[in-house]
Amino acid sequence: MGAPHGHALHFHGHSPVHRLPAHLKLVALVSFVVLVVATPAEHPTAFAGYLILLLAAVRVSTVPLAFLLPRMVIEAPFLVFALLLPVIATGPRVQVGPLSLSEAGLEAAWLLAAKATLGVLAALLLATTTEPREVVAGLQRLRMPSLMVQILSFMLRYLEVVTAEMHRMRIARESRGFRGGSLKSWPVLARSAGALFIRSYERGERVHLAMLSRGYAGSLPDTARPPVSRVHVVTALALPTAAAVVLLTAYLV
Numbered sequence: 244m245g246a247p248h249g250h251a252l253h254f255h256g257h258s259p260v261h262r263l264p265a266h267l268k269l270v271a272l273v274s275f276v277v278l279v280v281a282t283p284a285e286h287p288t289a290f291a292g293y294l295i296l297l298l299a300a301v302r303v304s305t306v307p308l309a310f311l312l313p314r315m316v317i318e319a320p321f322l323v324f325a326l327l328l329p330v331i332a333t334g335p336r337v338q339v340g341p342l343s344l345s346e347a348g349l350e351a352a353w354l355l356a357a358k359a360t361l362g363v364l365a366a367l368l369l370a371t372t373t374e375p376r377e378v379v380a381g382l383q384r385l386r387m388p389s390l391m392v393q394i395l396s397f398m399l400r401y402l403e404v405v406t407a408e409m410h411r412m413r414i415a416r417e418s419r420g421f422r423g424g425s426l427k428s429w430p431v432l433a434r435s436a437g438a439l440f441i442r443s444y445e446r447g448e449r450v451h452l453a454m455l456s457r458g459y460a461g462s463l464p465d466t467a468r469p470p471v472s473r474v475h476v477v478t479a480l481a482l483p484t485a486a487a488v489v490l491l492t493a494y495l496v
Contacts, residue, residue: 256304266385268369278293301368334346376399416435
């Protein structure tokens with residue numbers, strides 16, 4: 244049975260999805276999302292098929308939906324915008340109760356909501372079954388630009404460090420009787436943000452000097468590459484291949 248482990252998004256497990264090499268999962272994710280985005284509104288059944296495929300992949304991964312659903316709150320801004328579209332869009336309108344809604348806006352709203360939900364769920368499936376360091380190694384294996392890989396690597400490594408520093412500063416403020424929530428607290432929070440920036444900058448300089456002293460020459464060393472079997476490739480491509488079949492079927496029916 245898996246459990247949250249290490250990174251806040253990662254769900255430790257030993258499913259076939261967990262065991263897939265990260266670069267194959269990245270290729271599968273991008274391929275699936277491209278198919279979802281390319282699906283026109285004229286084929287609503289295709290989106291139902293995509294959702295069934297994704298839920299099947301989640302089932303195989305053994306990641307509980309109770310673990311995924313709270314983290315889908317990240318798509319809230321897209322859903323809010325989708326709710327506003329029927330109101331603010333122009334064109335022919337339809338009466339829905341007391342509201343006069345745009346027909347084009349209604350179509351764009353459900354299309355945006357469907358694509359955003361599928362994309363976020365697919366990305367969360369990758370994040371929950373792949374350690375952050377494996378994602379970085381996968382990008383490196385896919386020959387992504389070295390500078391981008393290094394920036395992502397350092398961001399993932401020190402995001403938790405900076406977050407922990409923010410937590411300590413908050414505890415220090417509250418232990419001195421600070422209570423936020425009013426305009427009077429803004430100067431204190433601004434000074435805290437400035438202090439955090441200075442500390443993070445100084446830490447970055449120390450880390451850079453330490454890396455140079457250990458032979459860093461502007462590029463990260465290649466990480467160990469686990470072997471890739473035909474089973475891995477077939478398993479990784481199962482989701483985007485099935486999604487392509489669903490889209491093709493929607494066009495033919």
